[in-house]
Amino acid sequence: MLEIKDLYVNYGNLQIIQGVSMTVKDGEMISLVGSNGAGKTTLLKAISGLKKINSGSIVFDGVDLTKLNPSKIAEHGVVQVPEGRKLFPDMSVQENLELGSYLKGPKQKRKDTLEYVYNMMPDLKVKAKQSAGSLSGGQQQMVAIGRGLMCCPKLLIFDEPSIGLSPLLTDIMFDIIEKVKKDGVTIMLVEQNVQNALKLADRGYVLEQGIISMEGKASDLLQDENLKKAYLGM
Ligand SMILES: Nc1ncnc2c1ncn2[C@@H]1O[C@H](COP(=O)(O)OP(=O)(O)O)[C@@H](O)[C@H]1O
Ligand SMILES: [Mg+2]
Numbered sequence: 001m002l003e004i005k006d007l008y009v010n011y012g013n014l015q016i017i018q019g020v021s022m023t024v025k026d027g028e029m030i031s032l033v034g035s036n037g038a039g040k041t042t043l044l045k046a047i048s049g050l051k052k053i054n055s056g057s058i059v060f061d062g063v064d065l066t067k068l069n070p071s072k073i074a075e076h077g078v079v080q081v082p083e084g085r086k087l088f089p090d091m092s093v094q095e096n097l098e099l100g101s102y103l104k105g106p107k108q109k110r111k112d113t114l115e116y117v118y119n120m121m122p123d124l125k126v127k128a129k130q131s132a133g134s135l136s137g138g139q140q141q142m143v144a145i146g147r148g149l150m151c152c153p154k155l156l157i158f159d160e161p162s163i164g165l166s167p168l169l170t171d172i173m174f175d176i177i178e179k180v181k182k183d184g185v186t187i188m189l190v191e192q193n194v195q196n197a198l199k200l201a202d203r204g205y206v207l208e209q210g211i212i213s214m215e216g217k218a219s220d221l222l223q224d225e226n227l228k229k230a231y232l233g234m
Contacts, residue, residue: 007056034207077154089133100150138169
């Protein structure tokens with residue numbers, strides 16, 4: 001489904017992504033974990049067409065994404081739930097959700113998808129008319145996930161959905177992501193919360209200073225002594 005090969009991305013003279021190769025297969029859930037500043041968000045921006053790449057390739061279902069603009073990339077079904085949610089705080093919850101379905105295909109299915117989102121996250125239905133900015137952090141993250149779902153993704157990419165949330169809300173968030181996966185959406189989850197992210201995933205990648213330092217079955221990575229020492233404080 002998604003195949004990234006030997007990708008390099010720079011900010012000016014700074015090499016951020018330095019030869020990353022990774023794949024996400026249809027129906028899989030992949031976790032990409034790594035510390036703050038490792039380059040995770042930069043990699044995701046490159047996938048979504050928000051950041052120009054220097055070299056390498058990003059191919060989704062046979063289409064070269066590096067030649068497309070962000071909205072064309074979303075049309076192909078590659079959708080992001082961005083870091084920091086990026087909601088419109090003065091607009092209502094429902095308006096924020098509807099913004100996710102601005103493309104032609106998703107717009108036609110807007111009513112049904114909205115119902116699907118509200119069924120998955122009933123809290124949002126209760127708050128539909130409230131301004132998004134008045135919601136708690138956890139609920140705002142749900143709106144961001146809902147907005148992503150409104151775009152009818154094939155591949156939904158989450159950038160640190162649990163950041164700033166309490167352990168309880170983090171669990172709720174990961175439950176929602178699991179449900180989305182069960183409904184057939186392929187998932188790429190980017191997290192600093194290594195334990196939780198790998199527990200849910202099929203496979204995992206560890207990004208360190210723009211380089212993939214480890215990859216494999218998520219359950220194997222969780223047993224890896226180096227990973228335990230570096231990321232799980234064991
Ligand atoms: N807009 C930018 N301009 C210059 N450098 C940036 C920019 N965005 C991120 N960086 C740098 O790129 C590196 C990786 O950042 P980022 O991809 O946000 O990491 P992560 O998401 O893993 O925390 C950091 O050193 C950061 O300072
Ligand atoms: Mg980031």
